[in-house]
Structures are given as structure tokens and as C-alpha cells.
Amino acid sequence: MDLDPHVLHLAIRWLHVAAMATAFGGALTVLALAARPAADSATTVVGVAMRYEWMFWAAAGVLALTGIGNLAAFGAGLAAPATPWGTTLLLKLGSVLALVVVSVPRTLAVARLSVSTEAATSPLATLRDLYGVTAGAFAVILALAIWLAHG
């Protein structure tokens, strides 16, 4: 039995949005925890950040997988890169690539903090900076995605 391609592409789009919500929402959550910490909570926030990093990389893989699946749904009708839509897509792909690259040092920094929180002078300040940049990058990518969906 053949699967209706519309159902398949709807499922791919659902996964794409769910992965984006997980990654963006998780970054905002860690940022909020690091910005307004309770007393003696540095270890707890680092623990939450560690769990987020596992989810972030799973979401990154799913976003790449389903993002290409979304583009495949256009087939030969995919707009040329010289069009305004195509230029925005190039900008979005470049932004995603940049976010993935800068996320490696963030994950490594969080892993190092988890090994020894006392080694860092202010782990919460470090986490605020790391997740502030990550959340900001996600906000830009989300804006580009919405422009592409409605452009």
C-alpha cells in the first residue's frame, strides 16, 4: 500500500516544527534558569543544561533530516536561489549551519562545567552568555522560516 505523499510531508513538517520548538524552547528555559537562579543552584542549572545538550543535538539532526524532506516536497518547483525566496532560504541554511558549528563549543563548555563547576568563576554567567546567543540565533532562524512559509 502506498502512503499518501501529503500525509508523509505533513508528518515531516510536524517533526520539523516539534524539533524546532524543543531546541528553541529548551534554550530559553536554560537561559531563564541561569538568569534568575535560586540559591546554590549552579549545579542544578548545569545539570539541566547537560540534559538540554542531548536534546539539542537530537533536534539538530531531526531538523536537518526533515528540513531536507521539506525541500524535497517542492521537487523541481523549488524556487531558484536568485529569487527573494531563494536568497532567504540560503540565508536560513547558512544561519542553521553557523548555529550548528557554534553549538559544539557550547556543548563542550557545558560538559566541562559539569565535570567541575567550581573550576569556573561564575558558571551561571557563562551559561547566560551561551544560551543567550543560542536563543538569539534560534529567534533569527525562526523569523526566516516564518518568512519562507508565508513569503
Added chain:
Amino acid sequence: MASPMKLVTWSLATFHATTFVLAIVLFVYSRDALGGALGGLNTFVGLGLFIALWVTTYLTTSRALDGLDIIGSARARAGYARRAFRWGAVNGMSFLAVLGVVAIGTAVSNTSPGQVGIGILVPALFIAPFALIISAAVGATVGLIFGTIDLGLFALAGLTQDTRDTA
């Protein structure tokens, strides 16, 4: 909580697989050739190949990092690029094997039974050794590039000191 090195393995493997695919997509789209390329690919096959690349990259990255304390040991980081080169070659061959199975399976399903041996299996056996050598070379080159990028990202994360070897 899981060990930090397991997280490092998971993040580097996913970083390698997604960056590799995204860079290709970005390059092909900038040449206005992506629509035609993706249009000719079955969606399930495309999704399956990405997952296969993700799995083989995870397994080979795990082996490349096996026993290395990237976070605490400068000596471990110094030996990482050589391992990335070697396991990149293995990853290239592993992914080729997956591609080969998919390609041969598709070809066999579209060929009359009498033609399968001479028309598909014999040419595949002839091509396989050359394809394996090329895939190993490509994989090793990509592995070396990623190994070098990873070392730069380790430094960017502040992993420049040795907290284990001198302890």
C-alpha cells in the same frame, strides 16, 4: 547523569553528519540544482540514507573517541586528528556499503530474475573494490577536515589546558 564524554561523542557525531549534509545542500542549492536532485529521490530512501549516515557517523565517532578524555587531556586532543582520519575512512566505506545495498536492492527489484546475475551482481562485484577505495579516501579526507575543525572548536571552548595528565 550520563558521562560528559558520551555527550561529546553524541554532539560531535551529529555535528559531523548534519554539517556534511547541510554543506552539500547549501552548495547544490546555490548552483540551482537542488530541486532536480531531490525531486528524483524517493522521500523514504532520502530519509533512510540520512539516518544511515547519522548512525555510521555515530558509530565511527564513538570508536575515534574511545578511551580519549577530550575534555581533560591535552595528549588525548593531540591524538584525535589521526583517529578522525582513520575512522573517517571507515565511515566512508560503511556508508558506501549502505548505499550499495540500497542500489543493488532497487536494481534487483526492477530486473527480471534471469538478468540479475549477469546484469547486476557481476558488475557490482567488479566495481565494489574500486568504490571501496574511493569511499575510504573521501571518508578519510572528510574525517581529517572535521578532525581539524573539531580541534579549532575545542580551543574555542577553552579546552587548551591539561587537567588530567599533569595531575
